[in-house]
Amino acid sequence: MSKETSYIGKVLDTVIKRNHAESEFHQAVKEVLETLEPVIKKHPEFENAGILERIVEPERQIIFRVPWQDDKGKVQVNRAFRIQFNSALGPYKGGLRFHPSVYSGIVKFLGFEQIFKNSLTGLMMGGGKGGADFDPKGKSDSEVMRFCQSFMTELYRHIGADTDVPAGDIGVGGREVGYMFGQWKRITKLFSGVLTGKGLDFAGSLVRTEATGYGCVYFCEEMLKARNTSFGGKTVVISGSGNVAIYAHQKATELGAKVVAMSDSGGFIYDDRGVDLDTVKRLKEVERKRIKEYVTEHKSAKYTEGCLGIWGVKCDVALPSATQNELDKNAAETLVKNGCIAVAEGANMPSTPSAVNVFLKNKVSFGPGKAANAGGVATSGLEMAQNSQRLAWTFEKVDRKLHQIMVDIHSSAMAASEEYGVPGNLVAGSNIAGFIKVAKAMMAQGVV
Numbered sequence: 544m545s546k547e548t549s550y551i552g553k554v555l556d557t558v559i560k561r562n563h564a565e566s567e568f569h570q571a572v573k574e575v576l577e578t579l580e581p582v583i584k585k586h587p588e589f590e591n592a593g594i595l596e597r598i599v600e601p602e603r604q605i606i607f608r609v610p611w612q613d614d615k616g617k618v619q620v621n622r623a624f625r626i627q628f629n630s631a632l633g634p635y636k637g638g639l640r641f642h643p644s645v646y647s648g649i650v651k652f653l654g655f656e657q658i659f660k661n662s663l664t665g666l667m668m669g670g671g672k673g674g675a676d677f678d679p680k681g682k683s684d685s686e687v688m689r690f691c692q693s694f695m696t697e698l699y700r701h702i703g704a705d706t707d708v709p710a711g712d713i714g715v716g717g718r719e720v721g722y723m724f725g726q727w728k729r730i731t732k733l734f735s736g737v738l739t740g741k742g743l744d745f746a747g748s749l750v751r752t753e754a755t756g757y758g759c760v761y762f763c764e765e766m767l768k769a770r771n772t773s774f775g776g777k778t779v780v781i782s783g784s785g786n787v788a789i790y791a792h793q794k795a796t797e798l799g800a801k802v803v804a805m806s807d808s809g810g811f812i813y814d815d816r817g818v819d820l821d822t823v824k825r826l827k828e829v830e831r832k833r834i835k836e837y838v839t840e841h842k843s844a845k846y847t848e849g850c851l852g853i854w855g856v857k858c859d860v861a862l863p864s865a866t867q868n869e870l871d872k873n874a875a876e877t878l879v880k881n882g883c884i885a886v887a888e889g890a891n892m893p894s895t896p897s898a899v900n901v902f903l904k905n906k907v908s909f910g911p912g913k914a915a916n917a918g919g920v921a922t923s924g925l926e927m928a929q930n931s932q933r934l935a936w937t938f939e940k941v942d943r944k945l946h947q948i949m950v951d952i953h954s955s956a957m958a959a960s961e962e963y964g965v966p967g968n969l970v971a972g973s974n975i976a977g978f979i980k981v982a983k984a985m986m987a988q989g990v991v
């Protein structure tokens with residue numbers, strides 16, 4: 544084993560020991576560190592400065608109790624987290640996830656990914672993430688509001704427009720951000736850009752709602768351009784039917800593609816005439832119903848129980864946009880067999896490591912989440928900029944900036960992949976380009 548490998552190996556061992564049984568965090572760290580060997584070779588000063596040891600250890604972790612009363616008057620208790628991972632490039636920035644599966648391993652993996660993603664955007668943002676094991680599904684608006692208020696009654700001590708700026712993620716959308724912002728404002732007497740993804744009437748940014756899905760498609764468009772093709776006439780499969788999936792569908796369709804399948808945690812729909820987005824938006828955004836209801840309105844469409852089956856639908860482009868590890872090796876092999884040429888991750892870490900290997904080996908263009916889904920947080924950064932200026936930019940202006948950021952991320956990841964001897968490998972290229980900026984900032988800021 545080379546010296547570089549053993550440095551990386553040692554850091555990985557420590558991560559596994561220190562963060563016992565947090566498999567998603569181990570997976571995310573391993574995926575990044577494995578690609579950094581050529582960087583450590585070129586920059587031996589990083590080892591002496593303990594850059595890797597520091598970058599895998601969150602600067603601060605906050606875990607707190609969230610008690611709230613349900614509609615029957617019964618007190619419920621959830622566990623909540625905010626991980627302030629790395630502030631080398633700016634205030635901690637990253638979403639909040641409300642889902643029963645949330646525990647420290649999930650929040651840490653997401654916070655770790657966020658460091659490099661935020662670095663790739665070129666904006667002034669460090670990495671953070673948070674959430675709670677609260678399930679908004681089946682809860683009334685009042686229950687969600689009481690939960691959000693109790694959650695913020697503790698979180699407010701730790702956040703601020705220049706300290707830590709949360710936003711949405713799974714289970715946290717405009718409704719939840721609104722309730723949290725209201726409670727934060729009430730406690731602090733301030734009105735500032737402490738959260739992003741706010742409503743358009745109270746200092747939210749145009750395009751933030753659409754940004755992750757649009758950004759993912761803009762990024763994929765660059766991947767397709769590099770193969771001398773485009774979205775025009777392509778058949779697309781998108782997993783999930785939440786915020787990211789819906790707006791990925793909208794943009795891909797606008798660019799001439801046909802989206803034939805979407806899903807939720809229950810199963811997937813297939814509609815060979817193209818999934819009707821208005822129906823999905825109404826079912827998911829307004830009525831908060833299950834995707835299987837789609838087939839009662841669209842008789843020619845078919846619903847299948849279980850999420851994994853969606854990868855069996857023949858397509859040219861796949862945009863996994865639901866959750867981590869939702870696309871495994873078998874699914875990847877099926878996609879390859881069916882002629883899929885590009886996969887761009889709308890979700891965070893949706894493809895398992897062996898699925899990624901299948902894509903890379905078979906020359907499928909593969910855009911990892913930390914690059915392909917960076918449009919959401921990038922537009923959050925644009926929301927912060929507008930809030931600081933006390934201005935609101937037009938839809939066209941924000942969209943143009945988002946588009947340019949996605950194009951730039953693609954080209955810097957490509958450039959890094961070439962410079963470090965893995966041309967075209969966007970996994971390595973994104974990790975390297977994101978990491979180097981953070982590492983250099985950490986070196987310049989001393990041992991902190």
Ligand code: NDP
Binds near residue numbers: 715783807891
């Ligand atoms: P939403 O809550 O809006 O939607 C999530 C979608 O994924 C739903 O369709 C949901 O189905 C499905 N899903 C969630 N958990 C599971 C699961 N365990 N198995 C199968 N399906 C599941 O979240 P977003 O669209 O915001 O987030 C989707 C992904 O994108 C996440 O990985 C998130 O981290 C990532 N992301 C989000 C960004 C944003 O700006 N919102 C930015 C960058 C990345 P169901 O309704 O049945 O639960």
Ligand code: 2IT
Binds near residue numbers: 637638710712739920
């Ligand atoms: O994973 C992500 O990048 C997000 N959920 C968005 C974070 C943000 O601060 O907008």
